[in-house]
Amino acid sequence: MDRFYIDGAWVAPAGRDTIPVEDPVHETIIEHVPAGTAEDVDRAVAAARRAFPAWAAADPAERAAHLDKLHTVLAGRADEIARTVARELGSPMKVATAVHAGLPLTVLRSYADLAARPLPEETIGNSTVVREPIGVVGAITPWNYPLHQVVAKLAPALATGCTVVLKPSEITPLVAYLLFDAIDAAGLPPGVVNLVTGTGPVVGEAVAAHPDVDLVSFTGSTRVGARISHLAADRIARVALELGGKSANVILADADLTKAVKVGVGNALLNSGQTCTAWTRMLVHSSRYEEAVELATASAARYTMGDPFDENTRLGPVSSRAQKTRVRGYVEKGLAEGARLTTGGLDAPVPATGHFVAPTVLADVLPDATVAQEEIFGPVLSIIPFADDDDAVTIANNSRYGLAGGVWSGDEERALRVARRMRTGQVDINGGRFNPLAPFGGYKQSGLGRELGPHGLHEFLETKAIQR
Template sequence: MDLTRTDIYLDGAWVAASSGQTLAVRNPATEEIVATVPAGTAADVDRAVAAARAAFPGWADTAPAERAAALDRLHAALTARAHTVANTVATELGTPLKIAVRVQAGLPLTVLRSYVDLAAEPPAEESVGNSLVVREPVGVVGAITPWNYPLHQVVAKLAPALAAGCTVVLKPSELTPLTAYLLVDAIHEAGFPPGVVNLVPGTGPEVGEAIAAHPDVDMVSFTGSTATGRRISHLAADRIARVALELGGKSANVILDDADLATAVKVGVGNAFLNSGQTCTAWTRMLVHRDRYDEALALAAKVAEGYRLGDPFDPATRLGPVVSAAQRDRIAGHVARGLADGGRLVAGGPDAPLPERGYFVAPTVIADVDPDSALAQEEVFGPVLAVIPVDDEDAAVAVANNSRYGLAGAVWSGDQERALRVARRLRTGAVDINGAPFNPLAPFGGYKQSGLGRELGRYGLDEYLQTKAIQR
């Protein structure tokens, strides 16, 4: 099935891109090209930003209830496409379909629904002495999004920006652009005013940099690698533009000596391998008390061996491919270095059997990892778990915080208060205690080199608002 798209979306219409060049989209499970999309240019970004700038005053002045109604129509249009979204993500990213239905299609709908409700509430005003303090939309937003959650990461930026009264220029990842097209189809059906949302697919060096450096883009919201986030920050800083960055992670899963070990290990391995390990919040470092270390390794190996690789559309598949050949090779390099640095292979690894075609990586567990080694410090972004023994609670906290990242983490203990005490000591933006569920209304973002700002819920909406004091 050819999923090719031929146009970009500007000022409320599908139009031709400035160049006739295209980008190929591959199915990572088969290595076949399944579609092409236009390769946008800086000229296309200029057109998109001009449309967003022209649309901004009218959208900013639209009553909150009307903006909420438009988002509600978008929710309905996207819900009608949920099955197509899941199938598209399974095709262009390789997420197993049953996971794509629940996470790749389901979670963004939950997030979008939350902003339907939040958009209906006018931003709070307050009096401070003789000043009236008001909140206003920041302006034109450039949203640059990654490939690993191609709908969720867009909705987490687009929905609060629109709820706040901002207009948007969107650049999806060139590896997974097809899902963004489905979203913009839904936006068009929902009847947003022309120019409120604009789509320019393309590469980071061409389209992403043009957005980040554009003088008429008031804010850049980026999710991706820390290295690219650094570049985005520099481009925006040259014109003193606001940035929101959700970057890399190397999250620690702290399993204390009084934890339910079987559950902690099973859930921990599952978290590390979700979406083939291509999750910024993945708990890729498992820290286990030395007294229970050998038992934890045996459990982790058994759990990892139960992850069947294969066709994302096969209901028996638990682990799909990674997104590209380059990603597969990069992960293999991390595994090789981890073993060369003294790690001990417990499951998977370079000699594990793989499907004949596709960019597959075996679910891999490596024990005895040095906390200062590359495997414990670098973001692998694949199904690779590093297991590290620790002697006590203080050592676990020290190892967990021994990272330039600080995005997420977990603590397991039979004593809830003890787990909470340890969670408070972790220098990271989110911590799950004993497998607590993800909360799409809670603030999401990182400490240190994991980023700036927060997404989701009221905290995500606040990122797209400016504060003004009016003296009376």
């Protein structure tokens, strides 16, 4: 893993600097990857630019066939993908297998199918409206879902005829190398997909500011998303941003409380709470509040921490020592602002090594409290009471974010009315299952644009009107 993938080949980086990749469970260095430079980005973008005309002009069936072959190759390596994510992220194997390996394969399969069915032309009066690939895409992806977030950008970009330069997170880059081994084995044309690893301030900024990158697709923090927007705006380039979240899980008085709380806790703690869509605010009707607190406390306490390869492990570490310090700081802040600790917390026992934070439940959290407003990105759940449906909607919308959410009620139409009033990109009613074909993205500071399914194709297309 000492090379980049550029123009269909593994090539040496311009410099000699490397970045260590840590196992967050054992706190050991398991690999090094190259620290790319602006020169490396220039080479990758140039390769993508050369490859673009032929790939854009290719028959949709040809592009679909390439994606289908990639899916076949990658599916054969699902176990290796899961084990790699378990090592570099610390994700328990059950989650690594089902989510980190399984979900991107599902998304890739969907785009292999969609690639063969391009969006139809539209006739408006004497105009024919066509869609064309935007060009070279700079994809900058995060560490928390290191393969899924790559595939969610790469697959629709390739399906529409775009070429790609990928900068994966330097914290979890190893699974990207597995992907590019599969890309090489699948025989995608040279330059269509390129890999440059490195840090955000160097490689990420070089990609975002590059004059030959037509679209920057970024997933990560709102702070970095704002920086990328500025870099792209300086050259009037498009951006697609999937950013932070502080999602509310609204449990109405007539809900199946046991199920709502259990599923809600599982959602908040998935991936050690390092999920942008996590329902980290549990809003419960005051008449059932204390019962919900007891259920949430008991449920969270059953999440056993440990080695990801131990089948009893339900909660892995957070990604790094810095992230552990950050999460613990939020817990401390929540307690200082009056929250009631019901399980976990700063003094809870955790494994002797590893960046572990105990699953933590904070009750009696005020809607404007720091832990109710800021994205913690760790296994911390805040529980907030509400008086009625209007109050619940007000609290749920009291956030600068708007990415996801949930509503629980014995009356589905009532739940739907509440869901329609929530200012957020996705809402699950009574635990509605995730749909990989539905548009994914946020309101407000949670981002711009949508990923997944047919809606995810639009981000990578330009619209042209031809008059006759």
